[in-house]
Amino acid sequence: MIEIHNLYKSFGSQMILNNLNLTVRRGETKAIIGRSGVGKSVLLKNIVGLIKPDSGSIKINGVEVTDLKEKEYNKLRMEIGMVFQGGALFDSMSVGENVAFVLNEFMNLDKKTVLDRVADSLALVGLKDVEQLMPAQLSGGMKKRVSLARVLCMEPQIILYDEPTSEVDPITAAAINHLIIDLRDKLKVTSIVVTHDMNSAYQVADSIAMFYRGQVIADGKPDDIRNSKHPVVQQFITGEAQGPITEDENLIFGHVK
Numbered sequence: 001m002i003e004i005h006n007l008y009k010s011f012g013s014q015m016i017l018n019n020l021n022l023t024v025r026r027g028e029t030k031a032i033i034g035r036s037g038v039g040k041s042v043l044l045k046n047i048v049g050l051i052k053p054d055s056g057s058i059k060i061n062g063v064e065v066t067d068l069k070e071k072e073y074n075k076l077r078m079e080i081g082m083v084f085q086g087g088a089l090f091d092s093m094s095v096g097e098n099v100a101f102v103l104n105e106f107m108n109l110d111k112k113t114v115l116d117r118v119a120d121s122l123a124l125v126g127l128k129d130v131e132q133l134m135p136a137q138l139s140g141g142m143k144k145r146v147s148l149a150r151v152l153c154m155e156p157q158i159i160l161y162d163e164p165t166s167e168v169d170p171i172t173a174a175a176i177n178h179l180i181i182d183l184r185d186k187l188k189v190t191s192i193v194v195t196h197d198m199n200s201a202y203q204v205a206d207s208i209a210m211f212y213r214g215q216v217i218a219d220g221k222p223d224d225i226r227n228s229k230h231p232v233v234q235q236f237i238t239g240e241a242q243g244p245i246t247e248d249e250n251l252i253f254g255h256v257k
């Protein structure tokens, strides 16, 4: 469903994606793990066309998307929902307006259908009667759920989640994990879940890919990753630092958050 070949992306002298290859099968949930600054969000933005790669190929449903015109990309974006790291809600719009935004802007639906779809997608993320609230009135976890509802109301085939369980309490995190699994099982959604949270990765993913220095250094079933002998993979999943962060890593990763 998503095929990425020989992808390169740099910002100035900083090489972020350095010959990256990744395949996500239809109906699969692929987790992407890796240190802060390694380029996980940059990859997702390449897939939805918010960032153009320097070179390489991204095929979605067999279609090469790196050279699509903006108008064609907009059509494709209806099929790909992206849940941004911080939620990316419009602060001046109510929750209902936020969730309905894409439906109102790009789809020709009557008012009742829009309101129903908004309520249905909010219900899917466990929220009810919140349409009139403003984003400033929501907790971090609620903002994440609203941004997920905004994606769900487009009924996308592909959902890209950027750290969906970071900055939320463990109960909300568990609910979000369940939802990711449900969307795969019931709606057959194909997903990429970028996460720091190994529990979440093991729970939701059919396969896990680890990014390091611009490349995928391991890709396999959760158990394969758990049992990987690769020292960088082990270090990441066990959270055990092998010495301080080197000057070299600082340069490669740009900055360490």
Ligand SMILES: Nc1ncnc2c1ncn2[C@@H]1O[C@H](COP(=O)(O)OP(=O)(O)O)[C@@H](O)[C@H]1O
Residues within 6 Å of the ligand: 011, 016, 034, 035, 036, 037, 038, 039, 040, 041, 042, 043, 253, 254, 255
């Ligand atoms: N639009 C941009 N312009 C310049 N540098 C960027 C841009 N987006 C990301 N970067 C840099 O690319 C690197 C990878 O960022 P990112 O993909 O956000 O990391 P993460 O793996 O934590 O999601 C970082 O060093 C970041 O500063």
Ligand SMILES: [Mg+2]
Residues within 6 Å of the ligand: 040, 041, 042, 085, 162
């Ligand atoms: Mg990120």
